Amino acid sequence: MGRMFFFIAEAFRALRRSASPSLAAIVTVVMTTLLLGVFIPVIKASSTTTENVQSQLALYVYMYPDATKKQALGAQKEIDKIRHVQRTELVTPEQGLARLKENIGKSEIGEGITQLKGKNPLPYAVVVHPDNANSLPAIQSSITPKAKNGKAKPISPAIEEVNSGQKTANAIRTVTNAVKVMLTVIAVLLLIVSLLLIANTIRLSIYARRREVEVMRLVGATNWFIRWPFVIEGLIVGLTGAAIAVGMLLVGKLTIIDPLAENFALIEDFHTVGFLPLIIVLLGASIIVSMLGSGIVLRRFLRV
Amino acid sequence: MALLPTRRRRSRADDGKPRSRPDEPAAPRRRPPIVELRDATVVYPGGHVALERVSFGIERGDFVFVVGPTGCGKSTLIRTLIGEVKAASGEVLIAGHDVDRLPKRRIPHLRRRIGTVFQDFKLLPNRTVYDNVAYTLKVTGERRSEIRRKVPEILRLVGLQGKVHNYPDQLSGGEQQRVAIARAFVNHPPLLLADEPTGNLDPETSIGIMQLLYRINRTGTTVLVVTHDREMVDKMRRRVLALDEGRLVRDQVTSTYHEESTSEFGVRVRAEMGVGEGHTNGEPAASPPRS
Numbered sequence: 001m002g003r004m005f006f007f008i009a010e011a012f013r014a015l016r017r018s019a020s021p022s023l024a025a026i027v028t029v030v031m032t033t034l035l036l037g038v039f040i041p042v043i044k045a046s047s048t049t050t051e052n053v054q055s056q057l058a059l060y061v062y063m064y065p066d067a068t069k070k071q072a073l074g075a076q077k078e079i080d081k082i083r084h085v086q087r088t089e090l091v092t093p094e095q096g097l098a099r100l101k102e103n104i105g106k107s108e109i110g111e112g113i114t115q116l117k118g119k120n121p122l123p124y125a126v127v128v129h130p131d132n133a134n135s136l137p138a139i140q141s142s143i144t145p146k147a148k149n150g151k152a153k154p155i156s157p158a159i160e161e162v163n164s165g166q167k168t169a170n171a172i173r174t175v176t177n178a179v180k181v182m183l184t185v186i187a188v189l190l191l192i193v194s195l196l197l198i199a200n201t202i203r204l205s206i207y208a209r210r211r212e213v214e215v216m217r218l219v220g221a222t223n224w225f226i227r228w229p230f231v232i233e234g235l236i237v238g239l240t241g242a243a244i245a246v247g248m249l250l251v252g253k254l255t256i257i258d259p260l261a262e263n264f265a266l267i268e269d270f271h272t273v274g275f276l277p278l279i280i281v282l283l284g285a286s287i288i289v290s291m292l293g294s295g296i297v298l299r300r301f302l303r304v
Numbered sequence: 305m306a307l308l309p310t311r312r313r314r315s316r317a318d319d320g321k322p323r324s325r326p327d328e329p330a331a332p333r334r335r336p337p338i339v340e341l342r343d344a345t346v347v348y349p350g351g352h353v354a355l356e357r358v359s360f361g362i363e364r365g366d367f368v369f370v371v372g373p374t375g376c377g378k379s380t381l382i383r384t385l386i387g388e389v390k391a392a393s394g395e396v397l398i399a400g401h402d403v404d405r406l407p408k409r410r411i412p413h414l415r416r417r418i419g420t421v422f423q424d425f426k427l428l429p430n431r432t433v434y435d436n437v438a439y440t441l442k443v444t445g446e447r448r449s450e451i452r453r454k455v456p457e458i459l460r461l462v463g464l465q466g467k468v469h470n471y472p473d474q475l476s477g478g479e480q481q482r483v484a485i486a487r488a489f490v491n492h493p494p495l496l497l498a499d500e501p502t503g504n505l506d507p508e509t510s511i512g513i514m515q516l517l518y519r520i521n522r523t524g525t526t527v528l529v530v531t532h533d534r535e536m537v538d539k540m541r542r543r544v545l546a547l548d549e550g551r552l553v554r555d556q557v558t559s560t561y562h563e564e565s566t567s568e569f570g571v572r573v574r575a576e577m578g579v580g581e582g583h584t585n586g587e588p589a590a591s592p593p594r595s
Contacts, residue, residue, distance in 0.1 A: 002447075002448065003445065006442055017430075211426065211428065211429075212428055214426065215426055216439075216443055217412075218386070218415060218420050218426065219415065219416070219440040219444065219487070220412045220413060220414070220416030220417075221412060221443040222409065222412045223409070223412070225412075225443060
């Protein structure tokens with residue numbers, strides 16, 4: 001126990017003495033942790049959205065805006081004939097608008113609907129419920145079979161497009177994947193930078209304390225006795241940075257995300273990581289990074 | 305410590321108070337010499353031969369000088385003894401244990417039993433005298449109460465009781481070297497190695513340092529002093545090992561005792577040693593010359 005105090009005291013003494021590199025390392029760790037703290041929920045949220053969309057069990061067949069009710073009913077009849085279709089449901093533009101209002105609720109966007117002033121931009125639509133979620137792709141290709149020229153040709157001329165969860169999911173997934181790759185690359189780069197800066201701090205510390213290390217060896221300190229203060233120094237840098245970042249994230253969550261989530265249906269629907277697991281992950285990452293940073297340098301520069 | 309078990313127990317028991325030679329008369333069981341080199345050869349990377357087939361032994365409680373010009377291998381000898389440099393061939397034995405065959409993690413424990421003093425003192429500039437000395441004890445995991453007891457005691461022994469809270473740069477060279485000696489001796493190691501301890505000091509201060517080393521030797525600690533000052537050593541009537549280009553060229557007790565009895569240096573240091581025509585403290589004048 002007394003030893004631990006000795007190590008910690010030595011680490012703080014070293015940090016005080018090399019304040020500017022330590023500060024640089026801490027600031028980098030803050031940046032990295034902060035960005036990770038934003039990236040992780042964003043990536044997670046976009047992934048869950050993709051999953052949600054995929055799991056929706058219906059196909060929305062939209063008519064051209066100028067299609068009449070008769071044409072729409074004709075298209076519905078055609079769709080009813082397709083295998084695996086359990087039931088279909090015609091949604092008139094009026095019903096569509098009502099549903100939209102219901103979904104959006106009394107938020108500001110909902111208020112915006114009144115600005116349409118009686119005009120209804122929505123077309124007729126047919127909601128197709130399959131007997132089984134797995135048959136969705138088959139039904140979709142039956143509604144828009146491929147013509148000989150390779151273009152999709154709907155079974156009824158009134159049909160403009162078929163909006164399946166699949167399609168939306170694919171679109172979202174493409175975007176998310178790109179974002180994910182970018183964010184991951186940035187996060188990894190930042191982690192490497194943090195690691196190197198922590199390593200550099202420790203290296204400077206070792207240089208500054210060459211004499212101390214020499215004396216320690218002369219008077220018979222064991223190798224780990226010499227190493228521990230440096231490891232703890234790296235750990236202090238990493239944890240201080242992470243703690244500052246977590247504090248900033250907490251402030252951000254309380255002042256920006258939470259009020260928004262109350263007002264916005266959009267954000268409320270996102271399922272993302274909880275704040276506590278996020279903090280644990282961030283602190284864990286900073287501990288690992290600082291340990292690695294110190295470890296690499298000690299192995300390289302502290303021949304004991 | 306497995307290394308030097310008997311000695312350790314003893315130094316624990318009487319807590320390092322100056323004492324007369326412990327194993328007089330001859331111990332019933334013959335113990336190995338505290339330092340023994342057998343045909344030790346040290347080659348540095350690059351092929352420079354620093355020590356070449358050096359053989360000698362030092363008995364417990366001896367006071368031995370190692371002399372020779374710069375680059376003759378004196379410092380290498382010290383570094384070999386504390387396990388910093390490995391012998392390419394031959395054996396380096398401390399208390400009967402081969403330093404080169406010691407597992408790496410035992411080396412620190414070997415060094416705890418060997419005090420080392422250097423020409424440049426190697427003090428920590430940002431710590432007080434007290435902390436510099438306490439550092440050794442902290443590193444070896446000594447209890448706090450022990451540290452609080454031992455440090456003032458050793459500082460009294462080296463005559464620095466008034467400078468406990470000074471920093472090294474507020475001390476004279478001689479005082480700094482006393483701090484270094486205190487640090488090396490605070491554990492009461494059975495062996496003390498001094499590499500040019502007076503190299504940076506004026507003659508007057510050097511006398512004080514040598515007297516201090518003799519006083520330490522009288523407590524039973526074997527002292528090995530490396531110096532390039534052959535003339536000073538010749539006046540001391542102690543065993544002298546002379547190295548030249550890595551080879552041991554002389555190993556004898558200087559026999560010019562009567563000739564230099566008028567030298568102030570010799571007289572004052574010998575007075576401190578208690579070595580005189582009729583000294584009776586049970587201490588042998590020196591080890592018998594080896595050939």
